[in-house]
Amino acid sequence: MQRKKFLTTSAGLIAGAALGPAALLAPSDRLNIAAIGINGMGWADLTGALKDPSVRCVALCDVDRNVLDKRAASLAATGKVDTYGDYRKILDRKDIDAVIIGTPDHWHCLIMTDACAAGKDVYVEKPAGNSIVECAAMVGARDRYHRIVQVGQWQRSQKHFADAVAFVRTGRLGKIRLVKAWAYQGWMHSIPKQPDGAAPPGVDYTQWLGPAETRPFNPNRFHFNFRWFWDYAGGLMTDWGVHLLDYALLGMDAGDPKSIMASGGKFAYPDDAAETPDTLTTVYEYEGFNIQWEHAVGIDGGPYNRNHGIAFIGNNGTLVLDRQGWEVIPEHDQKTPRMDAVALQSVVDNGVDLHTANFLEAVRTRNGAALKAPIEAGAHVATVAQMGNIAYKTGKKLFWDTTNRRFTDEAANRYLAAAYHNGYTIPKYFS
Structure with a gap:
């Protein structure tokens, strides 16, 4: 594919x-x-x-x-x-x-x-x-x-997101050399470690685990916080990342990256219960431009004073997009703008x-x-997000073989498939 x-x-x-x-x-x-x-x-x-x-x-x-x-x-x-x-x-x-x-x-x-x-x-x-x-x-x-x-x-399905992509595709921003996508989540705090114990009454924990590795019940791994454990999810990279990277990819009509590298860790809360990194930067290399992902837990001070967003950075100006709306910030030659600014175009729908x-x-x-x-659109961005997590786990700059749907690094390829347990097998419906 x-x-x-x-x-x-x-x-x-x-x-x-x-x-x-x-x-x-x-x-x-x-x-x-x-x-x-x-x-x-x-x-x-x-x-x-x-x-x-x-x-x-x-x-x-x-x-x-x-x-x-x-x-x-x-x-x-x-x-x-x-x-x-x-x-x-x-x-x-x-x-x-x-x-x-x-x-x-x-x-x-x-x-x-x-x-x-x-x-x-x-x-x-x-x-x-x-x-x-x-x-x-x-x-x-x-x-x-x-x-x-x-x-x-x-x-x-939101109008302002579609309008922003349409503007990017007019070419008025000039050559786009970098697209940033980020999620700075100040509302997220440390997850204190808790002891294992019995599942709450009424919870079929065996069914909840399904194909995941069998472990004793722990409240940190259950409702909502399951996102921060590798057995069940991929942290902010796949939680917010698929929303925001989706628009970076869509705006640039971007397919597979040539290479992926990532660096981060548990820098904010090194000793809490979560497994996935609370701080991460990932760079995807494309022909003529890069896409950069950033996330940070516990702080809101993201780029352009927004705690989440996508920025298309062109030679003439930058379009900044988030869930509240989008705007264009011009570049200048001395005091002369290279393009007209666009004031904030606010969200209008649900x-x-x-x-x-x-x-x-x-x-x-x-x-x-x-x-x-x-x-296919959801699978594409989820695949790109998984590439970022795999680059983080391996600690290497990875190169993607589009023809064979594999990394050129065999050590990275062991992360291509999720491990299934408890008698479950991964479906094999390949196109």
Whole structure:
């Protein structure tokens, strides 16, 4: 799979769009959906989808009965909602058209590929996969089963993000030599170490672990904070990184990097419970420009006085973009600006609601090409983010072999696939 094809129309997109007549749903038909993993973004995504009056949630799944009962009670007025602790029981139901997946990252690939095989369309939270091989498998499953698959990179549905990319592509910034993307997260603090113990009542911890290595239950590795442990996720690199690097790649129409290098560590909180680096700089080399990722925990003082963003740095000026809006800051020759400034263009819409609506419309029309964040786009940026983590883990400058989908360094290639345990095997749906 070529990374250019992840970003533009591809054979996969065509496959997603060219579904047979038997799969067509009339626009007036009610869509029955289910949500799997509903503690955080899965619930936000479901809430967005239910703003469409023709959508009905008929089932919920979560391994934490406490979360499951709370969410089911919230939907009691909408009609009968069945609850499950095992996602496979949802996939067995013929009356469910689509599923939302909001589980921890290490479950995304398995549930999404199983859902496609079961004939369901899928809205899967970011990052798409928890390894480079998983990302490829997810694209392959969509292609094999001809499903509609959207990744929860909701910024792609917001007007100001699209407008910013359109401006970048006008060429008015001049030659762009560097794109910076960053997440400085001052609200994140040290995670104190806690002893192992029993899982809370109502939690099916074995099911929560799934393909991850079996370990005693620890509250730091559970709700939300699972992001900072390699067994389940990739830290800020894959959490915020896939949102922000996505727009760096999109603006530059960037495919595979030629090389990747990363440096960082646990500089802020060296002795806390987290495993992933709290400070990291990653540089991706492309032909004629670089993309740079930065993240830092516990501080907000990011570039351009923004705690997150993307900056397209050109010879004539710099476009700075974040979730609040975008602006252009001109370069000057002495006192003469090389281009006109653009004042802040503020956010005007709700990205999650627009993104779920985009998914539902694609499900109804069977038009995969209409998706704002199809699986190949989500897989591309997740792959690039994983490359950054692999460069960090190896401590080397890595070179990517696009033809063979491998690094030239064999020691780095052992990180291409996530390790699966407990009898689970990684899906092999390669295009």
